Amino acid sequence: MNPGTPADHESTRTPSTHSPRPGRLGVGIIGAGRVGAVLGSALRSVDHQIIGVHAVSASSRERAELLLPGVPILDVEDIVERAELVLLAVPDDALADLVQGLAELGRWQPGQLVVHTSGAYGVGVLEPARRCGAIPLAIHPAMTFGGFSTDVARLIGCPMAVTAPAAVLPIGQALAVELGGEPFVLPEESRPAYHAALAHGANHLVTLVGQAVRILAAAGVEDGAATLAPLLSIALDRALREGEAGLTGPVARGDAGTVRTHLAALTELRDANGRPLDDVVDTYLTLARATVARREATGALGAQQVRALREVLSDHGEDSAGQPPEQII
Incomplete structure (x- = not known):
């Protein structure tokens, strides 16, 4: 799994029309709240394919339609089955149970990137997925989100805390750069x-x-x-x-x-x-x-x-x- 070469910071964050670059990923988003939909839009703008989004509430579905037009709304298990990178943008208190539940169902895949956006947690909360062979990453933009398209531009130059096992830390840093951010390494114990x-x-x-x-x-x-x-x-x-x-x-x-x-x-x-x-x-x-x-x-x-x-x-x-x-x- 390779997230590709970090994209250059661009003045705009609109989806590109040229042929996809090598190393692009199929991304699934679980949680189309203010953060998930915005980050999905940013990844889409640098040619990653958003294969599906999980959105429950009416406001989340509207946000997904606005920021990720044309992306199908799928069940969680379908997203995990199809995605090379799963972005978990769910409330902090729901994160551990979601990861553990999918592990118990045997849904996590070897080599699959699993990224959560919680600021308080590191990669320890993703341990059930790691034991299934997935690659755990924690990326947190130091930014407040309104859930609007203007948030995508605010990601440019935004500090992003990256926590990951040493061997895959460059992948997390590259993803943060592709989101438009300025990554910095944050130890697991420093996250809270x-x-x-x-x-x-x-x-x-x-x-x-x-x-x-x-x-x-x-x-x-x-x-x-x-x-x-x-x-x-x-x-x-x-x-x-x-x-x-x-x-x-x-x-x-x-x-x-x-x-x-x-x-x-x-x-x-x-x-x-x-x-x-x-x-x-x-x-x-x-x-x-x-x-x-x-x-x-x-x-x-x-x-x-x-x-x-x-x-x-x-x-x-x-x-x-x-x-x-x-x-x-």
Whole structure:
């Protein structure tokens, strides 16, 4: 099995019209979610043949039709029987049972490439397939997917974590390049922490921004997203370029009085349904405490400033009787 020579990064990712290059594979996709259909489209654009896709929900079938027009929707066992490369783009919690179930049915084939896209797992989860003679690969693009054709272009230059047995690692790297990405080797044992970093940064960023928009809405600002866009764009850019040196704001300066004012205002706010923004207050407290700890560790704040900030954050964490929440039964 040979995935062929890595394709050159192209400015577009449209299917080619010339004769297929040597070493092209018949690819089967299990899971036409936001990731599977996009990666299938990228592989198709460099002449790999998508022999079938497994899609259960109506949205998955629509996505397959949009991104993989003309590709038949097949049962899982039919895909594994026909494909030289099986791309498993299923939820993390479903991956192990799927691989094990197909192994018990004797469906995995010797020499068949089996690639999953989970960030948290390495190739250990593919061990049942490996014991059947399949070649296990784990390739994870460090990218968020919407399930649209525009995602294919975003793969160009995208970092992709590749985990594989040493003998077949070049195959995984070549596939990542053909997807348009920039592969880097990630050890098996590093996958959970790697994925936690990405999820913490990207997923919780969405939660954080959503909370900021809700605060502005409760404060009477109509278009919170537009108000935040310039500030958050610059803040993210500085965070990535400068790290903690790019931090600004009242906690960074040691302005305990401003932090106290923030907490009082957030506590009083109500959403459109009259509900308090309790989750927002909790997040503010948690992140402010973490920021104080980092400023103290780096020497950016003096002992008196740290003490004043922690006093404000501690005072707000107490209930009306003066007990810290963790002491309440």
